[in-house]
Amino acid sequence: MIGGEDRIILNKLQAMLKNLFDHFKVLYQDISEKNPHFVSEHALRQEEEVYNKSSKLTYRNAVISSIASIKRRSIPDSASHPSVGTEGDIATREEERRKLQALRLSVSHLEPYILTLDEMKQWGYIVEVPPGEGGDQPSAEGSIKKCERCNQPFMVKRREEADECVFHWGKPFSSKTNGEKRRVFTCCSRTTDEDPCSRGPHVFYEKDPEDLHRRHAFSYTRQAPSATDGETSSVHIDTALDVVALDCEMIYSTGGMRVARVSVVDSTGKEVFDEFVRMDEGVYIIDLNTRFSGITDENYAMALLPLSSIRKSLDSFINSDTIVIGHALENDLKTLRMVHHRCVDTAVMFPHRAGPPYRHALRNLVKEHLGKTIQAGGGTVGHSSVEDSIATLDLVRWHVLNGPKPKPKLPAVPEKLDE
Ligand SMILES: [Zn+2]
Ligand SMILES: [Zn+2]
DSSP, X not given: OOOHHHHHHHHHHHHHHHHHHHHHHHHTTTTTTTOTTHHHHHHHHHHHHHHHHOOTTTHHHHHHHHHHXXXXXXXXXXXXXXXXXXXXXXXXXHHHHXXXXXXXXXXXXXXXXXXXXXXXXXXXXXXXXXXXXXXXXXXXXXXXXXXXXXOOEEEOOOTTTOOEEEEOSSXXXXXXXXXXXXXXXXXXXXXXXXXXXXXXXXXXXXOOHHHHHHHSOOEEOOOOOOHHHHHHOTTOOOOOOSEEEEEEEEEEEXXXXXXXXXXXXXXXXXXXXXXXXEOOXXXXXXXXXXXXXXXXHHHHHTOOEEHHHHHHHHHTTOOTTSEEEESSHXXXXXXXXXXXXXXXXXXXXXXXXXXXXXXXXXXXXXXXXXXXXXXXXXXXXXOOHHHHHHHHHHHHHHHHHHSOOOOOOOOOOOOOOOO
């Protein structure tokens, strides 16, 4: 039997719990459908947290202040939103975030993650400069190419003269409506039988190393001075950094898809380079691809230096010893025509279940592991290569602190001869 005083206390507890439940219900209004247990689970755990750190005398006020803090939170739009969880959950996450930001990535943290030559090849990296001089045919203007958007052959023309392409900017995916399976596009939800949603110029994309080399020559990153160089020249100071994170934005040109913005941050996430890139002599813009590149005509008007000058600037803080971090970094290195062998790639660090060539989008990894939303704007605020390179660096920090330890890589040992 529950006695009189106990009954009063029990009623009070229940009333408090109900109060918490009601406020979590309001807070989670947009995510409850997908996460039906959140409201009751978090209300129970929140009550427990309050109970454990208060006394009979302070309990009531502690619950009230906890409710006040729930009411102050912004309404979450996903389960990984920072407003989701008990006060204890949020404090734990804040502590983790603080630890993450405090971690200064060093060469020894990163060395186990550096891709081997085999991994680089497997992931589509270009590991040596293709044969020949390169750069002898910067533009394909006037030649026939297959359009990346509509798959039709077209004549390559600069944007002022370009013929119109009708296409979907999104990808097709299988969806089921009323039990019927259909292929619909992510951009407009129209089916493959309906008219495409977007109009713009035909564009093309090349990926063969030889084709890329012909447009603009590949070259190795600047050679790091060897130890003996240091002994002979006492004044030698190399300005290269140990670790950088790098991201590029690309646009369509008469010379294929080309780099139009390069951003680099150091191992603390501080921006060290962010420049727009001018197209090479004789290469003209077909489409700025603003939806994906974030690059506008106003931005491009600020592009003063061509790729070769940008590469020289990058030399001042990247040499062959620098560990370069990126997400699907082979694309960035290709567009920079840079051959580099000390790469850390978050697309490889956080492998997709299906294995290569499948990989997770940066946006999804950041949301899952850091609880942050990037590339959310769409349109002109879609991508920022500075934001993306910082996010990539934070993912590496997260992996170093919380991820599975990388398998030790066996050094290549020459085969033993049988006795
Ligand atoms: Zn569409
Ligand atoms: Zn087309």
